[in-house]
Amino acid sequence: MYEALRWLDVPEAFRQPLVESMPDPDRTPELWLALQETCSVLRGDIGSLTSSQRWPDPPLSQRYFYFHAFLTVLPDIRRWHAEQGVSDQISQATLADLGTKVTQLGKQNWLARHFHGSLYRLGRLQFDRTPDGVLEVHIPGDGPLPPSACDESFAQAAAFFGGEYSRAVCHSWLLDEQLRDYLRPDSNIIRFQQRFTVIGDPVVADDDVIEFVFGEGATELPRETTLQRAIADHLAEGRHWHQRTGRLVIRS
Incomplete structure (x- = not known):
C-alpha cells in the first residue's frame, strides 16, 4: 500500500x-x-x-x-x-x-x-468527458496559470480526445468579469478568461473563491498577493464573487 x-x-x-x-x-x-x-x-x-x-x-x-x-x-x-x-x-x-x-x-x-x-489531467488543466459530448475544463489549484501551460493543455486535449470532443465549457469563478477591476489585463487569470465566451447567468460563489484562494475552512483572509487583496477587499465591501460559465472550441 x-x-x-x-x-x-x-x-x-x-x-x-x-x-x-x-x-x-x-x-x-x-x-x-x-x-x-x-x-x-x-x-x-x-x-x-x-x-x-x-x-x-x-x-x-x-x-x-x-x-x-x-x-x-x-x-x-x-x-x-x-x-x-x-x-x-x-x-x-x-x-x-x-x-x-x-x-x-x-x-x-x-x-x-x-x-x-471520465476525467483526465493533461498538463496544467483537467478535462472531464460528459455524456453530451462536451469537455468540462477544471483548474487544479496547485500553481500559477501561465498562458503557455494552458496552450499546451488544450493542445494535449485535442490530441488525446481527437475529434470526439471539440467543445469545452468551464464553470468557474475565475471567469468572473469583476476580476478585471482588480487584475492587470495581462495577468494569467484575465488571459485565461479571454479564451472563453461567457454564457448564462452568474451564480454566487463566495465560498468556492475563499476555499480556492485561502484554503478549505479559512476564517482569516490575508492580503499577501494581488489576488488575495482583490478577493478580500471585494467581500469586505459586501459584494459577491460569482461562478460564470464559459465555452470554447478546442482546435487540433
Whole structure:
C-alpha cells in the first residue's frame, strides 16, 4: 500500500494513518463489508461517463473510508487506463489528485470522476468527458496559470480526445468579469478568461473563491498577493464573487 500512496503523491504524514485505519475483515468486519460494497459500485462505474450514485460524507471517525475505497480500486482503474491506451504518466497525473485531497472530507463525489475514467489531467488543466459530448475544463489549484501551460493543455486535449470532443465549457469563478477591476489585463487569470465566451447567468460563489484562494475552512483572509487583496477587499465591501460559465472550441 505504501508504494501506491507514494504513486498517488499522498503526503508522507498521511500514509501511516491511512495504512493503520484500513478496514480489516477480522478487526473491523462491518466496516470491511461496507468497503467491499462501495468498491463494487466504483468498479461497476469504470468506463462510465457518470457515477451511479452520490457518496455521502463519511463520519469523522471514518474520515479515510472513501480514500480506502479509491486505493482499493486503484489497480482496476490503472488496468482500464492501460487498456484504453492512456499512458502511465497521464494516469498518474490524473489519479494523484487523490493525494492532494486526502485532507478534505466531502471530496469523494469529485474524486469518483477520476476513478471511473471520465476525467483526465493533461498538463496544467483537467478535462472531464460528459455524456453530451462536451469537455468540462477544471483548474487544479496547485500553481500559477501561465498562458503557455494552458496552450499546451488544450493542445494535449485535442490530441488525446481527437475529434470526439471539440467543445469545452468551464464553470468557474475565475471567469468572473469583476476580476478585471482588480487584475492587470495581462495577468494569467484575465488571459485565461479571454479564451472563453461567457454564457448564462452568474451564480454566487463566495465560498468556492475563499476555499480556492485561502484554503478549505479559512476564517482569516490575508492580503499577501494581488489576488488575495482583490478577493478580500471585494467581500469586505459586501459584494459577491460569482461562478460564470464559459465555452470554447478546442482546435487540433
